[in-house]
Amino acid sequence: MNKAHVLTGITTTGTPHLGNYVGAIRPAILASKDPNVIPFYFLADYHALIKCQEPERVRQSSLEVAATWLALGLDTSNAVFYRQSDVPEILELNWMLSCVTAKGLMNRAHAYKAAVAENEQDQAADTDKGITMGLFGYPVLMAADILMFNAHKVPVGKDQIQHIEMARDIAARFNHIYGEHFVLPEASVETNGATLAGLDGRKMSKSYNNTIPLFEPEKKLKKLINKIKTNSLEPGEVKDPEGCTLFSLYQAFATPAEVAIVRQRYAEGIAWGEMKGILFETINEHIAPARERYEALLQAPDHIEAELQMGAQKARALSAPFLQKLRAAVGIAKL
Ligand code: TRP
Numbered sequence: 001m002n003k004a005h006v007l008t009g010i011t012t013t014g015t016p017h018l019g020n021y022v023g024a025i026r027p028a029i030l031a032s033k034d035p036n037v038i039p040f041y042f043l044a045d046y047h048a049l050i051k052c053q054e055p056e057r058v059r060q061s062s063l064e065v066a067a068t069w070l071a072l073g074l075d076t077s078n079a080v081f082y083r084q085s086d087v088p089e090i091l092e093l094n095w096m097l098s099c100v101t102a103k104g105l106m107n108r109a110h111a112y113k114a115a116v117a118e119n120e121q122d123q124a125a126d127t128d129k130g131i132t133m134g135l136f137g138y139p140v141l142m143a144a145d146i147l148m149f150n151a152h153k154v155p156v157g158k159d160q161i162q163h164i165e166m167a168r169d170i171a172a173r174f175n176h177i178y179g180e181h182f183v184l185p186e187a188s189v190e191t192n193g194a195t196l197a198g199l200d201g202r203k204m205s206k207s208y209n210n211t212i213p214l215f216e217p218e219k220k221l222k223k224l225i226n227k228i229k230t231n232s233l234e235p236g237e238v239k240d241p242e243g244c245t246l247f248s249l250y251q252a253f254a255t256p257a258e259v260a261i262v263r264q265r266y267a268e269g270i271a272w273g274e275m276k277g278i279l280f281e282t283i284n285e286h287i288a289p290a291r292e293r294y295e296a297l298l299q300a301p302d303h304i305e306a307e308l309q310m311g312a313q314k315a316r317a318l319s320a321p322f323l324q325k326l327r328a329a330v331g332i333a334k335l
Pocket residue numbers: 007008009010011044047141142145146154155156160
């Protein structure tokens with residue numbers, strides 16, 4: 001039986017936070033244990049350049065993201081774990097795909113439209129002000145990531161579904177012109193606690209600056225949890241778990257039985273201070289063993305690099321011959 005290719009990437013611009021973990025990394029590691037699946041998990045470092053022009057941050061983030069996957073127990077004997085920039089075929093494919101992608105399709109991409117809308121709001125003379133070709137073509141690079149390895153399933157957050165649909169469109173267009181080369185990928189969206197709330201109650205996200213870093217040292221983790229916004233109900237007053245940031249975070253880490261108990265405590269008017277204590281203990285216990293491995297890995301970048309090189313070798317064993325086939329298909333060949 002042919003194994004299903006499951007592929008996802010993380011852009012290397014920041015430090016992984018609890019929202020990334022619950023929404024993306026934890027389910028991806030779980031999925032990687034399925035013997036019928038070949039997982040392709042990669043550091044999207046060329047994607048990082050779209051949003052971030054601080055070299056040191058891109059490099060540091062690559063280290064942290066890679067250490068995170070390994071600390072959480074990604075089995076790299078089965079998974080293909082690599083850095084996008086170590087697979088130059090992806091950028092070559094990016095160009096081939098660009099040449100079959102309608103500009104109009106890119107005009108409809110959310111990230112680009114949001115940037116234009118912002119310029120319109122600021123009444124900028126040029127609505128494309130500050131928008132790079134990198135941002136504009138971002139969905140094509142993402143399509144190249146996905147199509148290079150003929151991924152069947154792409155686990156992503158809701159905000160990325162449009163990009164997977166664009167990758168399908170682009171693949172279908174290429175196939176129509178040059179023959180059946182690409183699998184049409186499908187998005188798979190994690191619905192189980194997919195959006196975790198952050199410190200201020202909005203979705204936990206780098207762009208809202210409300211995140212709790214996944215491997216924050218214990219003391220800092222405690223401090224951050226104490227900062228989570230609650231309403232002003234007093235101890236003893238009945239509290240509603242629905243829509244409560246503390247409760248939603250708790251649900252992402254506790255067992256159903258534990259959640260049922262805490263739900264009851266809400267009805268009895270648990271104090272916010274006590275709930276924060278319970279939440280801290282639960283998250284900390286869950287994370288502590290991986291955090292220890294993470295800290296050790298950060299001290300051993302050579303080990304991480306060796307893992308990435310092994311992954312790059314496995315990836316290129318597929319991408320290099322595939323790209324040769326694609327080059328021939330479009331008429332780029334030795335005479
Ligand atoms: N753009 C994705 C994000 O910001 C990251 C990403 C890059 C990705 N390439 C990908 C995800 C390919 C899935 C497949 O979350």
